[in-house]
Amino acid sequence: MNMVSKSKTISRQKYGIIFMVSGVVLAVLGILMRVAFYNKNQMYDLPWFLVILGGVIIFYGMSQYADRKHLGGEVQFTARKAKDFFLKYALIFSLFVLVIVIISIQPNFMQWDVVLDILAQSSIKLIIALGICMTLLIAGTDLSAGRMVGLAAVISTSMLQNPTYANRFFPNLPQLPIIVPILIAIVVCGLFGALNGVLVAKFNMHPFIATLATQVMIFGACSLYFDTPPNKSQPIGGVRDDFTALAQTKILGKISILIPIALIVTVIMWFVLNKTVFGKNIYAIGGNMEAARVSGVNVFRTLMGIFILAGVLYGFGGVLEAARTAGATNQYGNGYELDAIAACCVGGVSLAGGIGKISGITIGVLIFTVIQYGLEFINVSPMWQQVIKGVIIAVAVAIDLSKYKKVLWH
């Protein structure tokens, strides 16, 4: 069979204009919708979403139009390019499809509140995923993440209870400045991270077993602490308002404070991975450990840094989780590491190391929240939710891997 690959060429100018026009059409459609259905409110916030989407497309078209000298005067369409494009953005497409399915079942999904809810629910997961992604980038893993979240939650809440609360963890503890218990929680997690680092970097243990060992240790230690009298394994409650405000505050009455916090952490992590020697070394170690060693990269220090920083991020995530729920038990955070690893993989992080971007991880986490939130929204039973989640992990990662050459286990 002879296949001739078809290709079509149009000028960059025309390409840009096509995008601008379709963007304008979308935006106008949105505005018209808003006007037409203003009173009945049938469309919820869909018109605004269309206007924003239209705006983004116009912006893309304009940038293509304006930058046509730099990008080359022509755009070529081939079957191969189309396939590459689809594969590159397969995740975003699948997210779109999912949203459309949910909307067609429950139109009131199209609301700002829903979007804000999803972002808020993603925030803490994203912080944990950003910690774990570094350990994945070096072809490792971190199974202790979830238990560190629980540990940080228990430590921080145990010292931040209302003086009037009946079952205080430390009945005679004076009111500490809020920052002190938070720092203690984060530092403890950082120390356990350092333990992970020592086991991996000094004793050459595979991160899987090293972090499994610390995971068990942390849970034991956390339970012991949780069980000290007078608490005796009672869920910790009566948390101070200034602490819960850390995660429950709403900016402008609507936007959860967790969203900007996660955004800041994301920006910092993007900076660390892309703009520092440390970050570059992480990719180098993940890409080719031997070559990194030969090039004079300090592998020991980098590995230590990775696990400590990851521990700090889990600790921070745990503190936020405790503040969000205004309480803690030693079961907090159980299994979070697996969700975070799955989100990273869906977002294009390779378990073989060296490949992965912050943007991908962010999208991976968002996809998971959208799935969970959306399926709850259309009343899918939690059991089915699990099945669907599993299928989506498998499919998403399979699509993502088809970008690469066939090597077992990317």
Place this chain on the structure above:
Amino acid sequence: MGEYVLEMNHISKSFPGVKALDDVNLKVRPGSVHALVGENGAGKSTLMKCLFGIYHKDAGDIILEGQNTDILSTKQALSLGISMIHQELHPIRFRPVWESFWLGRFIKNGIMVDKKTMVEKTKQIFDEIELNVNPETLSGDLSPSNLQLVEIAKAISYNAKIIIMDEPTSSLTNNETEHLFKIIRKLQKKGCSVIYISHKMEELLQICDQVTIMRDGKYIGSWPASEMTTEEIINKMVGRELTDRFPHKDYTPGTETVFQVKDLCSAVPRSFQHISFELHKGEILGIGGLVGAQRTELVESIFGLREVSSGEIWKNGKQIEIHCSDDAKRNGLALLTEERRASGVFGHLSVLDNTVIASQKRYVKNGMLSEPLRIKSADHISKELRVKTPSLSTEMENLSGGNQQKVLLARWLLTEPDILILDEPTRGIDVGAKYEIYTIMLRLIHRGKSIIMISSEMPELLGMSDRIMVMCEGHLTGILDSSEADQVSIMRLATKYME
């Protein structure tokens, strides 16, 4: 069946950028031991891999017992009666001998693996070749020589008509070699042919009937072993004219010693021992030797990548301590490793990242990496070395071998070293790129840098070095001035301890 059990006619095979085999012939008579000789990289192993189904020939015919055969897989090769004993053995260390012996063709009893029969049969074959190994010991516990003999036994168990032995005696003592020869003669009597690859000339002439010589992927000829002498074989192996494959050297190396290694011993007993040498300012010191001479181990130990048990390293009259590659880098050393893929290239990272990875601390401004500084350095050096890449953001794995090598050179030049150690700097890259690498080396010499170059290619060693240090099995066997050195004298030093 004709005169030959195996005829390989006009075999060619190319790899990206390299023509590994060019119209090669090999004709093997039944019941004979056929020597296949040539320098490192002459294409012997490639030819054998084509026969064994690991590679697929691009052109030519393989005629096995009069039948034109296309060998597509090792499994097919084995079923056709061809067995190969590889140069480097990779035993399944934590499994018993009998398991690896029958791997891929387990004898079964119903659905169960029939361990008893297999162990018995293994024992039987071992007895046949007087090999005293219990089939139930772990493969990892075998000595290298026993491992080799187990592999030979395994080849026999396939009822092979042709057994390929790639440097079978490299890990054997004299007695063990005698034992091996006894086994080979037994095989011969059974009508089995052996293709024997070795660098050890005396050994070849002792055991082989016919000698086929290859050079640079080409067929030189085939002669009865009885008509050949060691000298003649070496001459035919290396005998090629040095044409203008090398840039003209227009400098005189200095006499001042910039770098000195004193009595360096590896922590591994089988590796190099008691190595002392000096490197002069502005000179290229070549290190020659055959596979297994421990040259790579030596330079990697100097660079802090492998452990040493004793010895000193001096630079500019001062002793320096090197415990890791970072120490070496700080002391102005650079090492281009032999295995570009395994320990050089970051395939999924960009050319830019690959270029600046070893010198990153130079681009930190206010605590962060400055992208403009990184790009400026990488751009400058890659223009200077004429790296051909679509852009600096191209993924490294999309570059050709020669260009990857230039990027790696660029990486080390950015660390501003005074002493460059180049381990097989032109391995697996084409002639044009080789010439460019040589030009770069000469330019570095002009700038007052000094170079240590390991090379297994004789012409390169002779054409580029000012002095040549030859190693054999971990010993330094001599340092020659390149004016007095020739291929025969180097080859003699390189095989000094091989008898």
